[in-house]
Amino acid sequence: MINLDHLNDQQRAAVTAPLGQVLVLAGPGSGKTRVLTQRIAYLIEGMGVRPHNILAVTFTNKAAREMQHRLQSLLGDDGEGVWLGTFHANCARILRREAQYLSFDNNFVIMDSDDQQALVKRAIRELNLDEKLYRPTSIHAAISTAKNNLITPADFPTQSYRDEITKRIYERYQSLLRDSNAVDFDDLLLETVRLLVDNPHVRERYARRFEHILVDEFQDTNLVQYELLKLLASIHGNLFVVGDEDQSIYRWRGADYRNMLRFEQDFPACQKILLEQNYRSTQTVLDAARAVIDRNKHRTRKHLFSERGAGERLVLYEAVDEHAEAAFVVDTIQQWVNSGKARGSDFAVMYRTNAQSRLLEEAFLRAGLPYRLVGALRFYGRREVKDLICFLRLVHNPDDEVSLARVINVPPRGVGEKTMVALQLAARQAGLSAGQLLIELGEKGEQSAHWGRFSGRSILPLADFGSQLAGWRRAVAEGLSLPGLFDRILLDTAYQEYIDDGSNEGKERWDNVQELRRLAYEFREGGLTAFLENLALVSDQDTLPEEAGNAATLLTLHAAKGLEFRFVFIIGLDEGLLPHARSKDDPEEMAEERRLLYVGITRAKDRVYLVRAHQRSQYGGPEIQEPSRFLEDLPESLIQRQGQRRHREVWESPESRALRSRVLSPNHRPASAALIEPRFHPTDRVRHPVWGEGIVMESRIQDGDETVDVFFESVGFKRLVASLANLEILPKG
Structure with a gap:
């Protein structure tokens, strides 16, 4: 029998909760992974449930691996058989098993983000639409949102002409997916729900099998995932979900924290348990985080507490500008590292958008400090890696x-755009896919009925590639291992000669190929299908090495979820950055921005540095920044102000103060300060040398200068210092 003595009272209540529906609200650092794994162990050892009858769902492969490792430690081989994986991985597993009920085969491929964008672009081109009017990223987001809300192309609502066009692109996009025997990430979920709804006997088979369903990060589920859970739990009704509405930060990709509320409404008899003891952070960090998040509505209040003591106050640093902001971060880390009291890997620097990393990277490089960047160009998105995949x-x-369009001319073999169009047309006329037609040309040569469709100049490289493809498939059918296939593709295509030109970049590209080859060896037992599925479903955090060495971590607040560090810097705490400008007029968006900051603060074990800049460079010069509204929620007793000192509305740096004291020495001081009259007034039309024409919304005298709020037709709202902005007042009328 497993030992539960090491659990606190709230954790023990969750692990041993009676059957039925259980909602565990787990604050940050409260041991939710421990609770989930102990619950599974308790079901198996304490209640006699067979592992085969347990489904455990996570959101990342990393979380699934960690849970698997802990189960192995707790149960050994007794835990073998639990269905444990991400939503997408579990759905892919079900779809491959039940392919006879689907519109695609069980060897379907999962298109990654880049491939999905490429297909949307192709659909737009084939419909003779303008990509500038119908941006692929925007259209793809609309399609994804529809799928996450269980809306198929046939059901897509059309209330405007743009909706009509989006529906047509959605329909063509789905056709292109099916022509390639492919699905996207959203299809994995949507098609599984449709499978279970349209085939009651299939639904009953899985619902009977899964006597107990456990879900991690429940606050990040979307509508289709919630419906899937209800379908799978429709017979036994044992749903154990763990989440925290305060950490729901993926609204932009369909996550809906209100599923926590729906759960209580759909299952009024559910047991609700709060995990409030934090094992990560100091009490000061927790109190600051609570001060930020308690302003949000539609949530269950949690009284987070820690036995680690009060700890140090949060540092609130205001820099002169964004360059000084980056310098402060790097200088502080360097001081800690040089003191021997911390390693580089103890530090994380978090920001709202990826663009904010540039100045940080430059500062780290200048200081000679190592860093790792999470969520930049992913390993699997690199050219040479994508080619081999x-x-x-x-x-x-x-x-x-x-995939065919990407590699048919890699390395170059004389297959141009005209030849590809001819190949696709011939394949369509023959009722084949382009790949199937290539294989036939490669195997039958001039005996193929389709040989005469191509010119003598174009047919040879097509047939040559088709012959290679047929040979690779034949070798796999005869038992060639995944590593063997990998090596044969490299040999047959002379890929090393193509990618490694002897330069440093060429060597780095070949090193990346070798790294992918090493990963292929790890899947020599699982085979090609498992390997490709693993690659398609990998996330940014999954590519993060377990050991950071001596490097600080740079990452967005979204990517920080689930991680922890001794020291956390959060930069860009200015209005328009955090909270993001998009959230200004949307209460739900603003609430999510607040949750983002809460997640960032609660990643810290020992110390938090909140950093902002008094001004930031925009296209036409410096622009004064307003402090983030979230900073107003922090009690003064929890923070230690550094950097520029407050003088009314503006903080003054030591450098500025020294300069002012020299300039305004007794011999240089004016007898009295001149009274400044505002030059700009609301409704004035002005012209900026870069942003063009705009309208003055407000003007005020602030610390001896005029600050002007202007709405520009080209870039929207800007706040400018009049003496620096070079604004021209346009004649009225």
């Missing part, structure tokens, strides 16, 4: 036209 995907599924 597409070769492998094509061997797995010759119908994959996205």
Whole structure:
């Protein structure tokens, strides 16, 4: 029997909760992974549930691996058989098993983000639409939102002409996916729900099997995921969900924290348990985080407490500008590291948008401090890695036209755009996919009925590639291992000669190929299908090495979820950055921005540095920044102000103060300060040398200068210092 003595009272109540529906509200650092794994162990050892009858769902592969490792430590081989994985991985597993009920085969490929964008662009082109009017990223987001809300192309609502166009692109996009025997991430969920709804006997089979369903990060579920859980729990009704509405930060990709509220409404008899003891942070960090999040509505208040003591106050640093902001971060880290009291890996620097990392990276490079960047160009998105993945995907599924288009001329073999168009047209006329037609040309040569469709100049490289593809597929059918296939593709295509030109960049690209090859060896037992599925479902955090060495981590607040560090810097605490300008007029968006800051603060074990800049460079010069409204929620007793000192509305740096004292020495001081009259007035039309024309919304005298709020037609709202902005007042009328 497992030992529960090491659990606190709230954790023990959750682990041993009676059957039925259980909602565990787990504050940050409260041991939710421990509770989930102990609950599974308790079901198996304490209640006699067979592992085969337990489904455990996570949101990242990393979380699934950690849970698997802990279960192995707790139960050994007795835990074998639990269905444990991400929503997408579990759905892919079900779809491959039940392919006879679907519109695609069980060897379907999962299109990654880049491939999805490529297909949307292709759909737009094929419909003769303008990409500037119908931006692929925007259209893809609309399609994704529809799928997350269980809306198929046929059901897509059309209330405007743009909706009509989006629906047409959605329909074509789905056709292109099916032509390639492919699905996107959202299809994995949507098609599984449709499978279970349309086939009651299939639903009953899975619902009977999964006597107990456990869900991690429940606050990040969307509508389709919630419906899926209800379908799978429709017979036994044992749903154990763990989440925290205060950490719901993925609204932009469909996550809906209100599923926590829906759970209580749909299951009024559910047991609700709060995990409030934090094992990560000091009490001061927790109190600051609570001061920020308690302003949000539609949530259950949690009284987070820690036995680690009060700890140090949060540092609130205001820099002169964004360059000084980055310098403060790097200088502080360097001082800690040089003192021997911390390692580089103890530090994380978090920001709202990826663009904010540039100045930080430059500052780290100048200081010679190592860093790692999370969520930048992912390893799997690099050109050479993507090439090899597409070769492998094509061997797995010759119908994959996205992969075919990428590698048919890699390395260059004389297959241009005209030849590709001819190939696709011939394939369509023959009722085949382009990949199937290539294989036939490669195997039958001039005996193929389709040989005469191509000119002598274009047919040879097509047939040559088709012959290679047929040979790779034949070798796999005869038992060639995944590493063996990988090496054969490299050899047959002379890929090393193509990618490694002897330069440092070439060597780095070949090193990346070797790293992918090493990963292929890890899947020599699982095979090609498992390997490709793992690659398609990997996330930014999954590529983060377990050991950071001596490097500080740079990452967005969104990417920080689930991580922890001794020291956390959060930069850009200015209106328009955090909270983001997009959230200004949307209460739900603003609430999510507040949750983002809460997540960032609660990543810290020992110390938090909140950093902002008095001014930031924009296209036409410096622009005064307003402090983030969230800073007003922090009690003065919890923070230690550094950097510029407050003088009414503006803080003054030591450098500025020294300069002022020299300039305004007794011999230089004026007898009295001149009274400044505002030059600009509301409704004035002005012209800026970069942003063009705009309208003055407000003007005020602030610390001896005029500050002007202007709405520009080209870039929107800007706040400017009049003496620096070079604004021209336009004649009225």
